[in-house]
Amino acid sequence: MLLSGLVKAGWPVDHLIATARRPERAAELRERYGCRVLSNAEAAVAADVIAIAVKPQDAGVLMAELGPHIPADKLVVSLCAGLPTTFFTKFLVAGTPVVRVMTNTPALVDEAMTAISAGAHATAEHLGVAEELFKPLGRTIRVPENQQDAVTALSGSxxxxxxxxxxxxxxxxxxxxxxxxxxxxxxxxxxxxxxxxxxxxxxxxxxxxxxxxxxxxxxxxxxxxxxxxxxxxxxxxxxxxxxxxxxxxxxxxx
CATH class of the missing domain: 1.10.3730.10 (ProC C-terminal domain-like)
Structure with a gap:
């Protein structure tokens, strides 16, 4: 959804990197969006911002693979419903900034409502980067992380x-x-x-x-x-x- 929304909103495809577990899915992403599709390790090094957009039950396996390759100066953005930023910091170098995001499916028509929360090591600058990332998809709002479950219930669903x-x-x-x-x-x-x-x-x-x-x-x-x-x-x-x-x-x- 995020990738589709960003492409539709006019983001240059050479600024976007995707990962996929299956070769056929990687080929589909390249054909549909024209973006680079790399391995998790390659994407962790090449990307400026790393967006984690998987089902919550898959996040642990992904982060166990991805975490060791993410430098501490990279921003990690989670779109995983229900998972707090502390879940991700367990897999990351100490001090790595994490921002928690809850958006919704109207991102596909540039009318999303996206709530953004800072983790322990995320600064106002990191929140600004996340806002710039999601602004083309609709509106953004900053909320304390302890309100994100309510956001998920209200606008995410x-x-x-x-x-x-x-x-x-x-x-x-x-x-x-x-x-x-x-x-x-x-x-x-x-x-x-x-x-x-x-x-x-x-x-x-x-x-x-x-x-x-x-x-x-x-x-x-x-x-x-x-x-x-x-x-x-x-x-x-x-x-x-x-x-x-x-x-x-x-x-x-x-």
């Missing part, structure tokens, strides 16, 4: 919640008699317009919702049903579950 909601609303539109494509187009454009209003108006979402909600009207009837079915409580519970799972991942790979 967030696109899935919106897709789930659109899926449910599409089914509702069909139930109400609309063709699937018509229902889909109505919902998607409504979501885009609503998101832009939230971003650009500066208004609280409650105020924007109230502007649509007339007394004894259709909207308040729908909202009453949402409240009756505990949708707000379900969302709170869902995000807590996602946060707790991020903590479990850290514990399992600690």
């Amino acid at each position: 967030g696109p899935a919640y919106f897709f789930y909601l659109v899926e449910a609303m599409t089914d509702a539109g069909i139930l109400l008699g609309l063709p699937r494509q018509v229902a889909h187009d109505l919902i998607v454009q409504t979501a885009i317009g609503s998101a832009i209003m939230l971003r650009d108006s500066g208004e609280h979402p409650v105020k924007l919702r109230e502007a649509v909600t007339s007394p004894a009207g259709t909207t308040i009837s729908a909202i009453r049903e949402l409240e009756n079915h505990g949708v707000r409580a379900a969302l709170l519970g869902a995000l807590e579950a996602a946060r707790d799972r991020a903590r479990e991942i850290a514990a399992q790979n600690g």
